[in-house]
Amino acid sequence: MDQGELSMDKILLIAHTEANGSLSKASLEALTCAKDLAASLSTTFAVGVFGENTAKALEQIGSCGAEKYLSVSGADFKDARYATDSYAVEGIYRKAQASIVIAAGTSRMNRVIPGVAHRVEGVAELHVSSIAGSATELTATRWLYRQRIEAVITRASRPWFLGVDSGNYTAWTGSTSAVTAESVATEAPAACKRSKVVGLESPGSGEQTIKPDAELLMVAGAGWTKKQADGTVHAQEARKTILGFLSKSGASLGGSKAMVDLDSENREAFNFMTHLNQIGQTGTSPRHQKGLSTCCHGEEPHAVGWRFINERRAVNLDANCGWARGKADVLYVADAFAVMAKVNELLSK
Amino acid sequence: MAQVERQKLEADIVCVGMGPATGGFLTTLTKEISEHQGESYLDSKVMPGMPLQVLCYERADDMGFGVSGVVSRARGIKQSFPDIDWSQIQMAAPVKGEKLAYLLDPIGASCRSGLFKFSDTLIRSLKAVLPYKDEALEMPFIPPFMEKHGGAVFSIGQFNQWVGMNLMSSGQVQIWPGMPVEKPLVENKKVKGVRLVNQGVEKSGAETEMFMPGMDIEAALTVVGDGPVGAVGQYLDEEFGMPQGHHKHEWAVGMKFVVQLRDDVDLEPGTVFHTFGYPEPEVFGFMYIYPGKVASLGIFIPSWFDNPVRTAYRYLQHWMMHPYIWKHVKGGTLKSWGAKSLQESGITGEPHLCGDGYARIGEGSGSTNVLTGSGVDEAWTTGTQLAEGVIELLKAGKPFTKENLEATYVAKRRASWVQEEGKVAEKSRNGFSYGVIPGLIGMSLAGFSKGLLNIPAKLVAPHKRYKSLEQYFAGKLSVQKIAEIREICKKANKTIHDEIMNACGWPEIPYDGTLLVTQQDALLIGGKVQAQGGFADHVEFIDTDICKGCGMQVCVEICSAQAIAPGEEGVPVFDREKCVHCGACLWNCSQELPQGHGVTNVKFGAGCGGLHSVEN
Amino acid sequence: MSNAYSIIVCAGLAPDPLQRLEPMDTPTGPALKNEMMLPAVLDPWAACALYEADNLAKKLPGSKVYLVSMALKTKLQQVMMVLSQKVPFELVAIDGPSNGFTDARECASELAQAIEAIPGLDKDKMLLFGGWESATRAAGATMQILGEKLGVVDQFQGVDKIEIEPSGAIKLWERVEGGKQQVSLCESAPVMVGWATGELPEPPNNPQVGMANMRTVMPALQKAKSAAASSSALKFKGVTLPAQVRETRIEKDMPVEAIAQELVTWIRGN
Known part of the structure; x- marks a missing residue:
């Protein structure tokens, strides 16, 4: 679908919960991105959260100012699994009918965004470092050639899914607040459950040498x-x-x-x-x-x-x-x- | 570890090295195969029903990696490609103008003889009437034997790629880069094919779990075009010796930069500069201008330049910064860098051109013309001559014996311009063994008299020429100063040439990270030098006790890429990941082994890796 | 149950590491300056995928490895000369752009068409391999779109290891945050696997493998289908090299103790 009028853009943030039910720092950064973009486009934004139990996460961002909250909550959505994650994201998107979909560039979201975008006849960008909107144009900045060439791109096609890399926006902070979320789905079809997550491992000698949060x-x-x-x-x-x-x-x-x-x-x-x-x-x-x-x-x-x-x-x-x-x-x-x-x-x- | 069996492959013809000579050979051969498809003389003997099986192994990681820019009359090349359009090949242009300039020493640091100093003074005092500008005297004409009018400047890398891609597209031959050949398979003085190097080994050669013994490629004909320092050529030289009176005593290492020039530089593509006189009188320089404001420029350090700390890299930077060159190059960007040994004995360095089951072509076969300064076209032509000979033998159903190859390939070569002009050049450079001025006089004599006149000299191997630092720098640096420098460098475990050059008055290079970069950065930024794992080190110091007693360590000083560094007790340390395979260590070892025959203490074998750039 | 698979490895080309890259504008959009002269290699992550595919095929008799690659034909030919010596595969070539400015969606579309055209391909026995990102486009999107186009809904990204169990179940180790790997078990093929670096070294050059591959590589190149002209709505507003140059303070003669003290102060943020 092509959309000539940029002012028609509707923004949706989609995030997954962490193991403890909360949203990650990366997702809160993406929330800032979505909120900023909505402000610069003078439009509203919606939030969709999926996971085993989304209540805590939704409450965590209950005061963020979203127009609408959507939820896919259930045991099927506990683990990072392409088929169920894409089912959830697709469901949230179809319910929200946004033209711009923003997500954090976590391993879980990056895995599903392009495929879902394809399913809904949209386009996708991952590893985005910034999104800028004006009255006439929406642009995304990202790196090509392994961070050697920086490109500013734009697309007329909608919906446009954008995965924003962590570290580019300040994580949103605000008070918790109870919200009423619209439930999109609570379980996934059997065809989505051919794969199972069976564990988490630390390779190598056992020494934890990779610490993403280290200064x-x-x-x-x-x-x-x-x-x-x-x-x-x-x-x-x-x-x-x-x-x-x-x-x-x-x-x-x-x-x-x-x-x-x-x-x-x-x-x-x-x-x-x-x-x-x-x-x-x-x-x-x-x-x-x-x-x-x-x-x-x-x-x-x-x-x-x-x-x-x-x-x-x-x-x-x-x-x-x-x-x-x-x-x-x-x-x-x-x-x-x-x-x-x-x-x-x-x-x- | 389980014994891994050595595999064997049969082909009709196996070629070693994919340079201009093999390019000429395969281009001529594939043309014949394409034009006479299905004819029985082109049938494979090893795979009945299939066409001739022709394989070529190249040690570098891709075709055209790590060679240099060239100016050539391209007569042989044009014979193979009568309609060649140089604009269809990247970094190539027809020759538009040639300049020969004598460079004066604007710094006063070079080791010039009194005669050179006097010449400089005289030129400067007569500058009002001489074609003198930017500390250089442009010669009013180029000696006709050096002229390349009608020819082209081109990048051998790009040319090799163009040739190789055409060959592969023909589907008639297979060229395999990244596959070094260890040695020829010799049985009862007959060459039966080649053995590829072992893979899946440590640097020491020790087997790993990935071990794969080098495969034997058996073929009725082995075509040896592996250049001046190729492992197969070296093996054959040792196995069969050199013909009476022939030797490979004269060498040079050529080192070059490729520079993207400033936008305002208006040199026409095809412009050629030759220089002499600076940074040392023995060092010759060149600059070729390609389309797109790109220049290939560099210097040659000859084996008769007796400075034992003759590292090319810093000399190249000083040469490039000479006002005559610098006015064009300043403000440019380094695109590429590389180095290569040149076998400069010409026809005197010609080995046995063929034997039972093998033939030698190209630079390693002594085809380079040292008077005209031309090698690529000659190499190409020898390849085409071999192919013509091979086709004759195939048609006649005759085997590739020494006798048959001599009657065809060698006879064609002897009757050609390569031989005729090679004979003119044969003794033209002998004068350089006495010094630069006798050398230049000798070249002129030979050139203008078509080889009738020359300066007689008995040439000796490089390792017999070395002077000590104290001898070479006598009058320039005191013995005490040299001793101090030795001590400083020994403590710091570093090469000595930088300190020596500083002491001689050479200014420090003002590194800018763009054009003037350190030698290590030249490896990475310019040469993109890489070395795959799984191969053994290809440079070895045969008897480390000899290294311990050497004291000169010219191998360390000459190393184009600082891949050979000073080590414990005087035994150099080799780092394969820096090596550009120039082969300078081979002829710059000062220690001849006890068995004589000119074999020195450095073993330079076949290995993959090196430069990853085809911009040259 | 037979564990013989069609392992389809999708791989583009990328400039050889250490090459200097410079973007330029052309009438058809951005391009790399001197692109034809830059030595190319198989995209490094996709190369890992190829080596893993070969390793798997050796363990699972009857399996076959296809290499589906879109690049300029001349560049592809050049890369094949080296690559063909590494592992056995059948090449499916598409003559098209391989630089980073091509839209992932269009690339996926070309790959999907080429894969659909592989004679006798049983998608239920398909392992769809590729790199989790390319070293050119760096989008990390092509393989997912391709998977969707081919109906593969079990997708894995950043994979370092794969094991096929006798039942046909497929166990995969995917990179996730914090230097950890998530382990998943999928019931059966088809799966899409976007490889990280895997666990295998680059195989040695094997002349016999090269000879065997070349019998199919050259014909595949000759009949390579040209990619459709770009119809992408992807527009580049600007393509630049990062220009930031830092003023580097170079401390040449500082004693070790002083350097260490300065570093500790800096690390502690004092």
């Missing part, structure tokens, strides 16, 4: 695995230093591609580093307030993986490293083994 990201580069000035590799020392730093600072750990692709000579010493830790290239571009890169030389950490790190510092032996220059706020030209050992010592005090 600091430590990025370890392949330099930790290379021969040092004495001509030998100090893998065990590197392991001790990195893990020591993580436990003392509470930082999340990122690694360059070379670091997570280690050959078997070094794999054991760095077994706490899995592909899930990788940033840049085929890894993630996590969002943290601070980032400390150690022993990195190359594009991944500094150019792509660091895109969403606010304050950046690097410890590197190459003063002219073109990857750190212009990308980091401070570059310490020094041996990271010595510096980080000292940092650990100071953090222990």
